[in-house]
Amino acid sequence: KPKKQWSLQDFEIGKPLGKGKFGRVYLAREAKSKYIVALKVIFKEQIEKYQLHHQLRREMEIQTSLRHPNVLRLYGWFHDDERIYLILEYAHGGELYRELRKTGHLSEKQAATYIASLTQALAYCHEKHVIHRDIKPENLLLDHEGRLKIADFGWSVQSRSKRHTMCGTLDYLAPEMVENKAHDYAVDNWTLGILCYEFLYGVPPFEAESQKETFRRIMKVDLSFPSTPQVSAEAKDLISRLLVKDSSKRLSLQKIMDHPWIIKNADCTCTCSK
Numbered sequence: 556k557p558k559k560q561w562s563l564q565d566f567e568i569g570k571p572l573g574k575g576k577f578g579r580v581y582l583a584r585e586a587k588s589k590y591i592v593a594l595k596v597i598f599k600e601q602i603e604k605y606q607l608h609h610q611l612r613r614e615m616e617i618q619t620s621l622r623h624p625n626v627l628r629l630y631g632w633f634h635d636d637e638r639i640y641l642i643l644e645y646a647h648g649g650e651l652y653r654e655l656r657k658t659g660h661l662s663e664k665q666a667a668t669y670i671a672s673l674t675q676a677l678a679y680c681h682e683k684h685v686i687h688r689d690i691k692p693e694n695l696l697l698d699h700e701g702r703l704k705i706a707d708f709g710w711s712v713q714s715r716s717k718r719h720t721m722c723g724t725l726d727y728l729a730p731e732m733v734e735n736k737a738h739d740y741a742v743d744n745w746t747l748g749i750l751c752y753e754f755l756y757g758v759p760p761f762e763a764e765s766q767k768e769t770f771r772r773i774m775k776v777d778l779s780f781p782s783t784p785q786v787s788a789e790a791k792d793l794i795s796r797l798l799v800k801d802s803s804k805r806l807s808l809q810k811i812m813d814h815p816w817i818i819k820n821a822d823c824t825c826t827c828s829k
């Protein structure tokens with residue numbers, strides 16, 4: 556049967572959840588089914604102004620095609636004269652970022668559970684030839700059970716390493732991306748190392764006063780572990796095997812799942828798909 560054509564009339568709009576760069580996100584309910592969703596409203600003029608049609612189209616094609624418990628679903632979209640509406644899965648817990656800011660840093664069990672979920676989601680994306688390229692705490696949401704959902708595929712590509720303008724922080728970018736070199740799936744492995752460090756210490760490893768200094772620290776892989784909070788040797792071992800400049804020498808996604816720190820600490824109920 557043909558794909559249903561959605562329109563604004565199909566939804567009851569609730570509270571605004573937050574605002575992104577190109578518009579706002581609202582809680583919404585599909586009128587007939589009473590199904591709760593998040594409606595992301597993007598202003599066409601913003602897309603035109605930044606020439607982001609191809610990127611938005613790619614985000615929509617990619618996210619629609621992905622089906623994984625740790626990847627936020629894009630159920631469909633529609634538009635009117637001024638706006639594009641994305642019908643997205645609602646994750647009750649909101650941005651993981653907020654939890655990280657609230658608690659300062661996560662427990663090793665919580666951090667390992669999130670890293671295992673991310674690793675499984677990325678293994679699924681990579682097998683579908685999708686490189687996310689922009690995994691950072693703001694793009695990670697939590698559902699009502701605290702299960703991690705990767706959102707915002709705005710920067711992902713269908714495994715063609717294309718030049719792209721860099722916006723936002725460099726903290727999460729691998730050396731080959733920062734140098735704008737051809738890059739491959741391994742950029743996401745690097746980012747897992749960055750995130751693992753940030754989950755455990757509360758700050759990304761190469762944070763610095765200026766972008767220039769962060770750039771220098773990334774290129775040098777200037778990695779050091781503070782003495783507090785107390786972090787296990789296994790966790791530091793995993794981070795050190797991911798934050799490796801030579802992308803071919805970074806721990807593979809499969810090997811991350813087999814790493815002793817993950818085996819010992821990841822809570823499988825949250826990570827195993829279903």
Ligand SMILES: COc1ccc(/C=N/Nc2[nH]nc(C)c2C(=O)Nc2cccc(NC(C)=O)c2)cc1
Nearest residue numbers: 572573574580593643644645646647648649650653
């Ligand atoms: C401000 O407190 C909040 C607590 C929970 C939420 C839940 N958001 N859940 C979502 N499900 N699907 C999508 C897409 C979203 C979403 O985009 N949320 C969102 C958007 C912009 C900012 C925030 N901020 C925070 C703190 O979560 C969340 C949103 C805000």
